[in-house]
Amino acid sequence: MSLAGPAEAPAPPCLHSQARVMSQDNRRLDYTLAGALAVLLLVPWYRVRGGFFSFDWPGELAGKHDLWPAMAQAVTGRWQIWPVLLLLALAAVQRLVRAPGAARGRALAVIGAAGLGWMMLEGMSIGLRGWNWGLLETLFGAAAGQPAFGAGALSLGLVFTLLIAFGLAERGALKGDAFVLGAISVLVLLVATFVFYPIVSMFTGAFQDFDGSFTTEGVTRNLIDPKIWSLSCLAGGYCGVAWRTFFLAVATATGTTVLGLAFALVATRTGFPFKKSLRLLTVLPIITPPFVVGLALTLMLGRAGVVTQWIETLTGFELGRWLYGLAGIWIAQMLSFTPISFLILIGVVDGISPSMEEASQTLRSDRWRTFRKVSLPLMAPGLANAFLIGFIESMADFGNPLVLGGSGGVLSTEIFFAVVGAQNDPARAAVLASILLIFTLSAFLAQRLWLAGRNFATVGGKGDGGRHALLPARVSGPVTCIVVVWGGFTVAVYALILFGGFVRIWGLDHSLTLEHYQRAFGIAFDGGVRWTGVAWNSFWTTMKIALLAAPLTAAVGLMTAWLIVRQHFPGRAAFEFALMMSFAIPGTVIGISYIMAFNLPPVQMTGSAAILIACFVFRNMPVGVRGGVAAMAQLDGSLDEASLTLGAGSGRTMRRVILPLMRPAILAALVYSFVRAITSISAVIFLVSAKYNMATAYIVGLVENGEYGIAIAYSSVLIVVMISIIGGFQLLVGERQMRRRENGMKEARA
C-alpha cells in the first residue's frame, strides 16, 4: 500500500487491465463453445416426448433415433444440422486463430446471426412429415420429417444468441459490456418467441386451411359475418358480438371510473370514519379468481338467488333469467374492476399538489369552485387513464362472461367456443381474437400516446407542503352515499362466496354442511396420507406451476426493468413499448395464439407444464417490469456508476449492489406473480391438459357441470390461501423495515 507515502511507480496497471479484458473475452467464449460441444455430443436434439427432465430418455437412447444428440443425427442423414456444426466450427476457428477485437467480434456476431437464422428457417420449413410447403418439396425433392426442437436445439439457439452478444461486445458496442448485451439478446429472443411469434402464428393461422394451405375463405367469411358486426340492436334487434363487447366495455369503463373516483375522493378527502378499511378493497381484484364474482352474483341475483327469491315471494313477480347476459356481466365487471380504478385514482387524487387547491382558496374561491375549476380538471387525464384501463380489463375479461354469458357472449368467450366447442373453427377464433386485439391495442395506444405528457398529477413535485382541501358538502354527501351502498354490495357478494360453500344446495336446501369441503379437500389416513378430495390434484399442480413461474417471472421482469432504466441501448424505447404492449394483449388471445404456435414443430409445448409456465412468465412479466422500474427509479443511478468505476463489472454490480437494494421489489414481484398465476383463467383454460390441470380451469369445469357447491368451496379456499400469502408477505416486509429502523436507532445511539 503506497497510500500513506508519496506516489511511486507500480507495475503498469493499464497494460495489465488490457490483458485482463482480452482474457475475459476469450474465457467466456471458451465456456460457451465448450458448452455447445457438450450439448452436441450428449443432449437429445429433438423434443423428448416424456419430458426432458423426467430423464427416462438415456435408457431408451439405443432404440430411438429421435432421441439422439445432434452429432449422431448429423451423421445419420439429418443434413439440416450440418450448417449448425459448420458455423460452430467456424466460431471455434475464430477463437483459436484471431485475437479478441473488432474484426473477430464482427465475425462472431455474423456467425451467431447465421446460426439463429438457419435454425429458424429449417425448423419452420421441415415439419413432422417432411417439408411444410409444397413449393419446397418440388424444389428440393422429398425430405425426412423431424420432430420439434428439444433441449439440444434450444440450447444451441441460446449459444448462437450469446455469440451475437459476445461478438458485439468485442466490437465495443455498449462500451463492450458482454453481460448487458447478453441479457438484452436473450430477452429479445425470449420475447420474440413467446410473445410475437404466437401472435404472428395466430394471424397466419387465420389464413390457413385444415391441411395448412393458404386460403382467405375463413377470414372473409368471418369478417363479414353479421353475428360479429350487426348493429341492429340500435333498431331494437340483436347486435353482433364485436359491438356488444365494445358497448359493454364502454359501460364498464364509465361505471368503474365513476365509482373508483367516488371511492378515491372519500378515502382521501372526507372525514369518512372507515377510510382505512376502504383501502382494503384494492386487494380484492388481486386475490379473486375472475369468475368468482360472477358466481357469487348468481347466488344472489340468479334464478335461485337469495335476493331473487325474496323479491319473488314478496311481489309475486317473476324475475326470470335477466342476470344471464350483458346486464349480469356488467354488474360483475363493475364489482371486479372498481377496485382497480380505485387504486389508480387514489394516486391521481393524492398526486394533485395541495398548493394548487390552497392557492385557489386564497384567490377567493370556495371549496365547490376549487373542486370544479381546479381539482377536477387536474384529475382529468387520470380519469381518462382509469377509463381506458377499465375498457381494456372489460374487453379482456373471460371469467365473468363465461359464468354469466348465457346465450349472449362477448368476444373472449366466443373465441373460446370457436375452438373448444362443436364449431372448431380456428379461422373464426383467429379473426375474433384479432378484433379483440385491435380494440385493446387501440385503447392501449390511446393511453400511451395521447395521454402521455398530459398528466398533471406531479405538477409541483417535491417539497410541496400543504393539505388537500376537503370535499365541498354538495359533493361529499352523494359520494359518500355511493361508496356506502356499493361497498356494502361488495362486502355482501364476498360474504356470499365464503358462506356459499357451507350450504347444501343453494336455492333449495339451505341447511349448513361441510360436505362440499369434504368432497373437494378430503384427506384419508389409512396407512399414510391419501389426498382423496377431488380438488387436490389441480390444487397441487397449481401451486407447483405457480411456484416455478414466480421466480422466473420476477427474474425476467426485474432484469428487463434494469435494462430499461439503467442501460442506454439503441431501440430501448421500442423494446419497452413492445413489452408494455404485451400487457394489453387479452389472455384469451394469448391462449389461442399459444395453441396455434406451439402445437406443432419447431417448438411444441402443448399439453406440457412448460407452456403454462411460459404463459405465466410472459403474461405477468410487465407487472414485474413496472414494479422494477418504479423501485429502480428510486435508486440513485450513480450507485451503479460508482460500482463500475470501482472496477466491478455489470454482473457483479447487479449481484452486489442492485439486487440487495431491490429486495422488497423482488419479494413483491415474486408474491404478485405467484398470486396471478393462481387466479388467472383466460389464457390458462386453453392450455391446461389432463395431466396439468389448474385450479381455475377445474372450477370453471365444476360450474359448467352445475356443481356450484364445490366450485364455491374451492374458490373460497383459493381466496383464503392468497390472503394468507399476501398478508404474510406484508408482515414480513413490514417487520423487516421495523427491525432495520430499530437497529439503526440502536447503532446511532451507541
Added chain:
Amino acid sequence: MSGETRGAVEFRQVRKLFGGFTAIRSLDLVIAPGELVTLLGPSGCGKTTTLRMLAGLESPTSGKILIGGQDVTRLPANRRDVSMVFQSYALFPHMNVAENVAYGLESGGMKRAEARAAAEAGLELVGLGGLGARLPAEISGGQQQRVAVARALVLEPQVLLLDEPLSNLDARLRRRVRTEIRDLQQRLGFTAVYVTHDQEEALAVSDRIVVMREGEIAQVGTPRELYDAPASEFIADFIGEANVVDAEILSVSSGQAQVRLGAMVAELPARGLAAGPARVALRSNALRVGGAGEAGLEGKVATSAFLGDHVEYEIESALGRIFVIDDESDEPLAPGTAVSLALRPRGAALIP
C-alpha cells in the same frame, strides 16, 4: 509505460453527441501527471460529460481518450484505472462504511481480509478510522463525503475524478473539505480532475483551471492567469465577477498600454492590442471608494449592503453601474451619496 506517463490524461479531438444535441464540440486537453485540473463552467457546458467520458461512463462519439499513455476510449468504466467521487457520494446504503471502501478492492480480486485492512487504512487517511461498522445513513454528510473519497483513493487510481464533490455540504464544511482534498492530492501526488461550477472552489484547489462553455474550452490556465488575463468577457465575468466596461487605448509602448477609463487613465498590459476602443475588466476590488471631490471617477451610491467584513456597493458612474467591494470602512454609505472611485494598482485587465 514509464513512471512519467502514469497519471497523464489526454483528450484528442473528442466529440460527444446526445442524439442531435452536441454536448462536446471538439475537446483537446492534456493533463500532466500529478496535476489537479478543474473543469469549471455554468451548467450544461459539458464539464460533467467530459468527466464521465474520462471515467468510461459515456463513450465519445469520436476522438480518443488516453490515460497513462494508453488509449482507453473503448474500455468500459470497470476496467479503467480511474476512480470517481460522485456528487451524491453514491455510497451503497446496504453496506457499512468499511464494506463500501473495500468494495472496489474486492472487485479487483483482493482477498476479503486484505481488502478490509486496506479499507481501514484508507479510512484512517481521511480521518475516519473506527467508523467502519457504521452504515452510510448513520454518519454525517461531511463524513459520507470523506468515505466516498476514501473509497475512490484506496484503489490507488492513476486519476481521481471528482464530480462536484462539495455541493452537498454547507459553506463552512466546504472550505475545510476542499483544503483536505487538496492536501491529500499534494501529499499522495495523484492526478485529479475536479468538476465544479463554483469559481471560488476552482481558484482554491486547482493547479490549472479549464473553463468550459457550450461544449468547448473557453480558456485554460492557472488560477492567476485566468484572473489576471481573462481571454474573453465570459471568463472575466465568470471568474471573479468583473465589471466589463468600455475604454479606449490611447497608445501602446513596450507591451504596456495607456488606457482611458472615463476620466481616469491607467497603464495596463496591452495583451497584443493596438490603440483604439477596447473593453476592460474591472474586479470588484480594482476601485477604491473615496469621498466626493477626490481624484478619480465621479459616482453616486445606488445600493449598499453590509456583509460583516466588507461592504458591497453598486455605484452609478460614467462607466455604467459598477460593483465595488470596500473593505476599509465600517459604515456603509447611504444610497444617493456622492463618491469618487480611484483605480488601485491591481484588478483591472484589458480583454483581447
